[in-house]
Amino acid sequence: MATEGGKxxxxxxxxxxxxxxxxxxxxxxxxxxRAKRHCLRFWWLWFIIFAIVVLVIVLPIVYVAYPNKxxxxxxxxxxxxxxxxxxxxxxxxxxxxLDDMFQSKSSMTARLDAFTADLQLPGAHVPFVRIxxxxxxxxxxxxxxxxxxxxxxxxxxxxxxxxxxxxxxxYSIYLKGKGGLKYGSLPKTTVKYNKKIxxxxxxxxxxxxxxxxxxxxxxxxxxxxxNGTVTIPNxxxxxxxxxxxxxxxxxxxxPVGTATLPDVLLKPGxxxxxxxxxxxQTAVVDLIFTNYKSGILPIDIxxxxxxxxxxxxxYYEQALQANNVTIRLDVIxxxxxxxxxxxxxxxxxxxx
Ligand SMILES: *[C@@H]1O[C@H](CO)[C@@H](O)[C@H](O)[C@H]1NC(C)=O
Ligand SMILES: *[C@@H]1O[C@H](CO)[C@@H](O)[C@H](O)[C@H]1NC(C)=O
Ligand SMILES: *[C@@H]1O[C@H](CO)[C@@H](O)[C@H](O)[C@H]1NC(C)=O
Ligand SMILES: *[C@@H]1O[C@H](CO)[C@@H](O)[C@H](O)[C@H]1NC(C)=O
Ligand SMILES: *[C@@H]1O[C@H](CO)[C@@H](O)[C@H](O)[C@H]1NC(C)=O
Ligand SMILES: *[C@@H]1O[C@H](CO)[C@@H](O)[C@H](O)[C@H]1NC(C)=O
Ligand SMILES: *[C@@H]1O[C@H](CO)[C@@H](O)[C@H](O)[C@H]1NC(C)=O
Ligand SMILES: *[C@@H]1O[C@H](CO)[C@@H](O)[C@H](O)[C@H]1NC(C)=O
Numbered sequence: 001m002a003t004e005g006g007k008x009x010x011x012x013x014x015x016x017x018x019x020x021x022x023x024x025x026x027x028x029x030x031x032x033x034r035a036k037r038h039c040l041r042f043w044w045l046w047f048i049i050f051a052i053v054v055l056v057i058v059l060p061i062v063y064v065a066y067p068n069k070x071x072x073x074x075x076x077x078x079x080x081x082x083x084x085x086x087x088x089x090x091x092x093x094x095x096x097x098l099d100d101m102f103q104s105k106s107s108m109t110a111r112l113d114a115f116t117a118d119l120q121l122p123g124a125h126v127p128f129v130r131i132x133x134x135x136x137x138x139x140x141x142x143x144x145x146x147x148x149x150x151x152x153x154x155x156x157x158x159x160x161x162x163x164x165x166x167x168x169x170x171y172s173i174y175l176k177g178k179g180g181l182k183y184g185s186l187p188k189t190t191v192k193y194n195k196k197i198x199x200x201x202x203x204x205x206x207x208x209x210x211x212x213x214x215x216x217x218x219x220x221x222x223x224x225x226x227n228g229t230v231t232i233p234n235x236x237x238x239x240x241x242x243x244x245x246x247x248x249x250x251x252x253x254x255p256v257g258t259a260t261l262p263d264v265l266l267k268p269g270x271x272x273x274x275x276x277x278x279x280x281q282t283a284v285v286d287l288i289f290t291n292y293k294s295g296i297l298p299i300d301i302x303x304x305x306x307x308x309x310x311x312x313x314x315y316y317e318q319a320l321q322a323n324n325v326t327i328r329l330d331v332i333x334x335x336x337x338x339x340x341x342x343x344x345x346x347x348x349x350x351x352x
Contacts, residue, residue, distance in 0.1 A: 067189040070110065070181050074191045077104040079175060081199055082143060085239040089308050089316070094241075096131065098146040100197075102138050108183065109139040115179030117193065118153075121160060122172055128157035133177070155315070162319040165238075168201035200236040202266075207233040208301070208325045210275065215338040224276040226334075230261055231272045240266045242316055243308030249277070250300050251292070256283050258304070285344060288331055295332030295346075301325045 039046060082099040114135040118127035129150050136144045152158045164171045175195045182188045213228035234240075242264040249257045257279030264273060288295050303320020306313045335341045 062186060066183070066186055067191075070183060070189050071191050073104065073106050073108055073110070074181070074193065076106070077102055077138070077195075079103075079195045079197050081197060081237060083237050083239075084199075085241075087239070087241045089241055089243065089313050091311055091313060091315075093149055093151045096129075096146060096148055096150045098131070098144075100133075100144045100146070102136065102140070102142045102144065104138070104140045106140075109137060110181050110183045112136050112138045112191075113180035113182075113188075115177045115193070117175045117177040120174045120176060121157060121164065122174065122196075124157055124160075126157055127153050127176075128161045129153050133175075133179075138181075152315070159315050159318050162315045163322055165201045165236075165240075166319040166323055167204050169203045169235075170198060171201050172196050172198045199238070202240075203235055204323050205232055205325050208327065210299075210327050210329060213329060213334050215334050215340065217338055217340070220276075222276060223278050225281065226257075226277040226279050228275045228277070229272050230259075230275045231270055232266060233270050234266050234268050237268055239268065240316075241308065242266060242306045242320075243313065244306070245303060245320065246305040246307075247320075248302050248304045249279070250302075251287055251297050254283060254287070256280055256287070256297075256299065259301075264306075284331060288346075292331075295330060295335075297329050297331050299327050299329050301327060 080101045080103055082101050083097070084099075085095075085097040087095040087097070112135060115133055117131050117133050119129050119131060120127045130153050131146055131150060132148055133144055133146060136142050161173070173196075175193060175197055178190055178192045180188045181191045209231045211229045211231065213226065215226050216224060245261045245264045247259045247261070248255065249259060257277050259275050259277040261273040261275055265271075284297070287297060292298075302324050304317070306316035306320060332341065332346060335344065335346065
């Protein structure tokens with residue numbers, strides 16, 4: 001009953017205070033005056049309570065919710081490589097040029113500090129290389145440009161990486177690290193990066209072709225007795241400098257020669273290189289008189305060496321040695337073109 005009465009009085013007072021403020025002060029019950037005095041006397045207490053409430057709400061936002069949100073946005077964002085080049089290779093290092101696009105559905109724009117990133121293969125515990133990622137303004141579509149000399153951090157892992165690149169249609173690596181993130185005027189927070197990056201590989205050099213194959217009848221300074229044009233498709237966005245590449249050729253396990261491609265710079269798209277070969281003509285002629293009377297030889301091409309500036313690049317060599325491409329080569333046509341068919345007694349009417 002008492003509360004009901006009090007409530008009614010309070011409502012009446014509020015109504016009176018609207019149009020006539022002076023009258024309302026007079027009409028205030030002793031309780032309100034006491035409360036006001038209390039408030040004035042203990043204003044500092046109320047201020048402290050207010051401050052604590054504000055801190056209890058604001059601090060978790062600034063120091064817990066905001067870093068969590070920043071981390072979530074980083075986790076959700078994607079890194080999409082736009083272009084990549086591994087140039088001027090040495091046995092322990094290479095020049096890396098990498099343009100990585102930051103893609104995010106969020107409209108939040110943050111500043112990301114430069115940081116050192118570990119690049120790792122899935123399931124690996126150590127990186128194959130470490131790169132310096134520059135500071136960027138991370139909004140959807142911003143691009144981080146990396147351009148540096150990279151030291152190979154772990155040769156076993158890097159060997160596995162180059163093999164994966166050469167043999168895979170598509171592969172993934174992880175970019176790991178941590179760095180500062182600043183959003184507006186909020187304090188800097190540290191975010192962790194653990195980004196899976198999926199890139200197209202070289203797909204085992206599938207689609208490699210040998211055209212303009214010719215048998216050289218005159219003596220050549222380098223000992224070559226055949227030449228032609230090798231075209232290698234590179235379906236990826238990356239450029240690889242392999243230097244002078246040598247290839248081993250065989251037919252059903254029987255070695256038939258070696259070929260060299262000078263200064264191989266494998267750019268995205270189709271790449272053509274002049275090929276020079278030293279073939280074992282005895283072995284080739286034996287094959288077309290026995291198992292391959294059609295004159296079309298299925299030649300297995302396996303990479304052997306990759307030499308840049310006089311130095312072998314073991315990480316490319318072991319990858320090339322693991323890759324096998326088979327081409328079909330019309331040897332009789334080449335023999336005819338060279339004017340050699342008649343000397344070998346090849347009847348092109350019956351064999352062709
Ligand atoms: C982010 O940027 C990419 C590439 O520019 C674009 O395709 C995509 O639509 C953008 N997404 C949003 C949410 O803006
Ligand atoms: C092969 O060598 C011959 C003679 O040196 C040359 O005329 C021809 O252009 C060469 N072919 C290719 C594809 O390099
Ligand atoms: C591969 O290269 C090495 C070193 O140059 C050479 O000794 C070897 O005979 C080559 N192998 C083939 C199959 O050509
Ligand atoms: C590469 O060459 C192949 C065969 O000639 C062709 O089908 C393909 O479209 C070419 N690719 C590019 C990117 O030019
Ligand atoms: C060429 O091939 C023949 C027949 O397979 C073989 O006997 C000979 O040793 C080979 N020559 C060279 C130089 O490899
Ligand atoms: C490739 O070999 C040729 C001839 O031996 C040499 O002049 C050239 O410098 C080599 N290229 C590279 C990239 O090592
Ligand atoms: C290359 O592949 C073919 C067919 O898959 C196989 O018969 C041949 O032995 C392989 N050659 C090498 C050198 O690995
Ligand atoms: C080549 O073979 C065809 C069909 O077997 C035969 O008619 C022709 O006389 C042969 N030519 C020579 C030059 O041996």
